[in-house]
Amino acid sequence: MKRYQNLMIGEALSNNHLYPFSCNELSSILNLGYSRLPKDLKAVIFQDTLSAFRLLPEMNTSAAVSAANLLLKSAEAVLPKQKKNLAIAEFKKAKVAFKRRSKSHEEEDIDLPSLPHDILIHIFTFLDVSSLLSSSQVSRSWNQATYDDSLWRSQFDLHFKHKFLTRIQSGIDLREAFKKEYLASYSSNMLRSGRGYCNQCESVVWLHNLRCPNKQCRLKSGNKPLVLMSSHQVVNYLLGVVSSSDDSETEDEADTGLWVFVL
Amino acid sequence: AFVENIPEIYILSLLFFSPHFLYLLISVSVLTMDPIPGLSKLTVSSSKKIVLNCSDGKSFEIDEAVARKSKLIADMIESGCDGPIPLQNVTGKTLEKVIEYCKRHVVEFGPSDEDDEEAAEKLAIWDAEFIKVDEETIFHLILAANYLNIEGLLSLTCKTVADYIKDKTPEEVRQIFGIENDYTPEEEEAVRKENVWAFDPNQ
Numbered sequence: 001m002k003r004y005q006n007l008m009i010g011e012a013l014s015n016n017h018l019y020p021f022s023c024n025e026l027s028s029i030l031n032l033g034y035s036r037l038p039k040d041l042k043a044v045i046f047q048d049t050l051s052a053f054r055l056l057p058e059m060n061t062s063a064a065v066s067a068a069n070l071l072l073k074s075a076e077a078v079l080p081k082q083k084k085n086l087a088i089a090e091f092k093k094a095k096v097a098f099k100r101r102s103k104s105h106e107e108e109d110i111d112l113p114s115l116p117h118d119i120l121i122h123i124f125t126f127l128d129v130s131s132l133l134s135s136s137q138v139s140r141s142w143n144q145a146t147y148d149d150s151l152w153r154s155q156f157d158l159h160f161k162h163k164f165l166t167r168i169q170s171g172i173d174l175r176e177a178f179k180k181e182y183l184a185s186y187s188s189n190m191l192r193s194g195r196g197y198c199n200q201c202e203s204v205v206w207l208h209n210l211r212c213p214n215k216q217c218r219l220k221s222g223n224k225p226l227v228l229m230s231s232h233q234v235v236n237y238l239l240g241v242v243s244s245s246d247d248s249e250t251e252d253e254a255d256t257g258l259w260v261f262v263l
Numbered sequence: 264a265f266v267e268n269i270p271e272i273y274i275l276s277l278l279f280f281s282p283h284f285l286y287l288l289i290s291v292s293v294l295t296m297d298p299i300p301g302l303s304k305l306t307v308s309s310s311k312k313i314v315l316n317c318s319d320g321k322s323f324e325i326d327e328a329v330a331r332k333s334k335l336i337a338d339m340i341e342s343g344c345d346g347p348i349p350l351q352n353v354t355g356k357t358l359e360k361v362i363e364y365c366k367r368h369v370v371e372f373g374p375s376d377e378d379d380e381e382a383a384e385k386l387a388i389w390d391a392e393f394i395k396v397d398e399e400t401i402f403h404l405i406l407a408a409n410y411l412n413i414e415g416l417l418s419l420t421c422k423t424v425a426d427y428i429k430d431k432t433p434e435e436v437r438q439i440f441g442i443e444n445d446y447t448p449e450e451e452e453a454v455r456k457e458n459v460w461a462f463d464p465n466q
Contacts, residue, residue, distance in 0.1 A: 017429055061430050112402050112441050119409055122417065126425035133458035137433035140445050143454065179460055 001041050003238050007204060010048050018206055019059050020067035021194035023052050027067075027074040028231040033239050034078045046083050049075055053090040057097035065098070120145040128209075129155060129182070149174045158210050160185065186228070195234050196226030204229065204237055313340070314347035315362075321355035322347065325362055332365040334412035352410045357403040364393060364416050394423050398439065 009025055012018035026049055034042065049071060056068050068091065075087040115123070124132055124145060132155075136146040152174035160181055196207045200217040210226055211218055229237075313330040315323045330348075331337040339348060350358065367389060394401070401420055408416040428436055433451075437444055446454065 016426070020430070061435060062432055063430050112399060113406065114442075115402070115405065116409075119405055119421070123421045123425050123428070126422045127428060130461045131425075131429045131431075133461050134431065134433050135428060135436065136458065137446075137451060137454050138436050138444075139442050142442075183460055 001038070001044075003240070004041055004044065007234070007238065008206070010051065012206055013048070013052050013055050014058075016059060016061075018194065019052075019055065020061075020063045021206070023064075023067035023071045025193065025195075025231060025234060026052060027071045028235050029238060030071075030074040030078045032232070032235045036239060046079065046087075049087055050090050053087065053094045056091075056094040057101050059098075060102070068094070114141075117141070117145055121148045121151065124148070124151055125154065129159075129178075147173070147175055152178045156181070193229055193231040193234060195229040195231075197229050198226055204234060315358065316347050316349045317353050317355045317358045318351050319355050321358075323355075323358060323362055325366070326369075329362065329365045329369050332369055332413055332415075333361075334414075336411065350411070353407045354403070357400070357407045360396075360400065360404060361407050361411065361413070361416065364419075365413065367393075368415055390419055394419055398427070 007025070009022045012022040026045065029045060030049075034045070037045070052071055053068060056064060059065075072087070072091050076084055079087060120142060124135065127135065132146055132151065136143040155178055156174075159178075194207050196205055196210065196212075197203075198205055198212040198214070198217055201212060201214055205212055205214075205226070207226065207228075212226060311327040312324050313327050313336065315325065315330070315336075317323070327340065331340065336348060353361070368386070396404075401423055404416065405420045405424065407413075408420060427439055431439070436442070444451070
């Protein structure tokens, strides 16, 4: 129970950015471990699932909707009859409210000034990689802004602090270089969960710019990037299970760290 | 002999000045007791006023310290500009908001660390409330902060807009900002394919 509270899934649900991640985590927990959990924990997880649906209308991304859909499927598959029906009812209510909200939003006609190039770049410095790349699809001028070197230099710093950029000669597209490094370092599983493990404070945390949200930890570890966790590993943490090495998609580095997760 | 006389002179001058000294002591303590930290600093420093004229004719008179939050204005003051400063790129409504920000941010933090953290937290809460405005206002604030070169305001507004963009699909972003899609469907598909490496293949 304590480990579940440490995960802080409930709090993350009200965060616009973390909502899809926490829904996915709830889905994983339901799919992989629900039956093995003690009764009181099952009740809490059920409550969190309901709040996830209740909060859906306040989220305004399609990612939130698909995460909620996934959560519903897990709930339908795993929960006993009574709880399942409650969850479905809550979800239906949420969808209606969501549709109502998005309709009222569409009626507003906004006439916004277009932003100059360097301001766009400044805005992009606050974005994560996937949002950055989505932005390049918005329009031609936005696409141009996403190719700015300074953006990718800081992304390099964030993700791969220990690797040096010196071997990258000037004139090479930094965005392409980042992509190569990214594909080489991360398996598809890893960033999907939005979770990291901080060796310093020994806790599973939501990734905030790939660093521990605890300021003290950041200072002590010299601002090192966190070890990424897959959803599978998070569920194992919750269940207190040691992951076997037939978790085919985890990297070697992550495997050695797994032994620490058993508390 | 001169050295021996000093103590007496010291005591005498102290007695002579003491009423003034007491008065100064009281007024300083009254000022330092007030709730807004750093206000005492403001009232003691020069209260030279700067006049700003915005594009739709309105004038705003503010303290020099507040005006100096804008690097553009600070530079103008340094280079000797004395009279009213014309700001053709900023409307009255936007300038009012900008001035509100500058006034709140001109008070700097206290000397000790505990004061810093608490003051920083309060400031952050104030900022969060301040920036709860519609998108049009935020855009105008960004442009104004850029033109006037106000670092804190620019970062605050840009971060807010970035939060709007985060996790949204390109179409959703276009809808929010009223941006026209100048890609052809083929180009857009090509760009999307280029970027698929960063996305979750399941979503």
